[in-house]
Amino acid sequence: MAFSQDYYSAPQSLNVLRRVDSRAQFQTQTAWVNLNNGGGVQYAASYGIDSGAWGTQINYSSQSDANTASYRITLMDPVFIQTMKHWYGGHRAMQFRVSVSTNGFSDLTEIVAWTNTTGDGPFEYTIATNAMYIQMDFLGTTPAQYLILQEVRAFAGAGAQIPLTAGYNLVEPATAGPISQYTGWADNPNQVIDRLHTTCLRPDGTTNAHWFILPLSRRFFLRGAASGFYHGQQWNNGIRIEVTDSASLGGGTVWQTAYYQSGALSSAMLPFDAIYAVRYVRVWCYETAWSGALCELELYAVPYHPGTVVFLK
DSSP states (O other): OOOSOOBOSOGGGOBTTOBBOTTOOBOOEEEEEOOOTTOEEEEOGGGGGSSSBOOEEEEOSSOOTTOEEEEEEEEEEEEEEEEEEEEEOSSEEEEEEEEEESSOTTSOEEEEEEEEOOSSOOEEEEEEEEEEEEEEEEEEEESSSEEEEEEEEEEOOTTOOOBTTSSBBOOSTTTBOOOOEEESBSSOGGGGSSSOTTOOBOBOSSOSOEEEEEEEEEEEEEEEEEEEEBTTOOBTTOEEEEEEOOSSOOTTOOOEEEEEEOSOBOSEEEEEEEEEEEEEEEEEEOOSSSOOOEEEEEEEEOOOOTTTSOBOO
16 A cells, blocks of 8 residues: 655654654663762653653752763664754753764764853754764753753754654654644644644643544554653643544544543653554543643554554454
């Protein structure tokens, strides 16, 4: 079966740090190393690439221009990275540099030399090489003894041919949206598919059943989703993700629940219980108050292999 679009139409906007395996298990690893001056991790390293604004944080014993930290990112396999960006969350490093490798952290090549910072960013820089191991070194903290790395993103080149089923976020303008059917929100739901962690969607508090429907450009076989929230935010009463393979929507549309969580939801991977054939996705939020800022919703597609996978109907 051939489709008109099997590859990302705008790979230069595809964040290659966000990738899952065939079971929608997140595969990018992160870690903090080389901390000094009593430095300790308050918010986990994974928050630095969670697609939301919930940053990873280091607390030192005191503010100093000699405070050090290295943020390590390990990808599933080597990938060509054209550019990278990162943001701070009010407490930043005074300088940073970036090194990469395809062989391990003991064989790094400096790509971005030590660079002074002003403000929270974004700081954007060219990588233009294959990388599997990425190390970001930070020196000095200001205005206090904290370092908050809000988000790191890495992007493929404009000419890259990356399949939509390669395990990256499926959501891009050519494949998903716009969202035009929704109720109960204080913000435009399209802000969760704009691939910007700086925008968000909040329930308006007028109901305990908020929803939106995300149309896909064609049938995809989805294995999971992911949520990225603003720092400290969550949906206290969970989430329900429903899907349908109907060609159009109407009163007789049959929806299936692909994922349900009744407890608090923050930035997380949301693996489905099976692989679903999907043309529309409906997301429910059950907050009773005006709270819980969702920055991004991601979807993950897998290849269709007849006879080797089971689809729920």
